[in-house]
């Protein structure tokens with residue numbers, strides 16, 4: 001489903017199946033520049049605790065702003081706002097470099113539905129769209145290089161493999177799973193409840209991608225803020241760990257295009 005799919009068609013796909021692909025969010029002649037820039041920043045600021053065979057940088061916006069103008073590509077942002085209501089917030093910006101030989105990941109749903117996180121909506125959770133995961137294909141996504149595995153329709157389950165109550169083992173493939181291929185510059189938009197996993201990279205090339213997640217204005221993100229009292233209390237009461245999303249540095253925020261700023265305003269450092 002591409003740039004020419006109507007918003008209604010994309011929303012139906014997202015509601016019924018839990019995902020859609022928005023094409024040409026980054027134009028074909030600009031995506032290589034963004035890929036090389038994100039790759040360089042990730043290599044420079046690589047998280048030391050990233051899993052083997054994966055280059056990872058959370059809080060990417062602090063290290064690289066080359067992708068920022070594309071967050072407001074109209075035919076992309078329209079989908080996000082139609083699903084979550086307006087105004088929306090960016091909750092996570094992460095770079096993910098899946099190197100040659102990277103193994104298949106485990107099937108999971110994302111924050112705030114992943115039951116391994118301190119901040120999670122307990123399963124069984126309600127059937128509402130509360131968070132979107134968008135995976136930006138900076139390399140073309142193919143079955144060979146590890147295109148994301150999804151289980152269409154699984155967002156309408158009230159649980160996921162991270163929950164003790166779920167009978168499906170997170171390491172087992174699911175019979176109806178499929179991989180989402182796409183051209184570089186396309187974005188896979190998923191309901192964060194949807195069961196998904198990284199595919200195995202059986203090529204010689206790295207698969208370069210970003211995970212940019214979006215929240216509606218009403219979702220509490222404070223548990224992700226390093227040093228916040230709410231985060232400390234959540235981790236203490238659940239005994240679980242939580243992702244950390246570093247605040248957007250003031251000078252980074254000041255340099256963002258004016259129309260992009262509202263997406264990050266809630267997370268600027270105090």
Ligand SMILES: O=C(O)CCC(=O)C(=O)O
Pocket residue numbers: 096098105110135146147148149196197198199209211
């Ligand atoms: O790398 C992928 O294809 C999947 C990434 C993923 O599972 C995630 O960001 O939650």
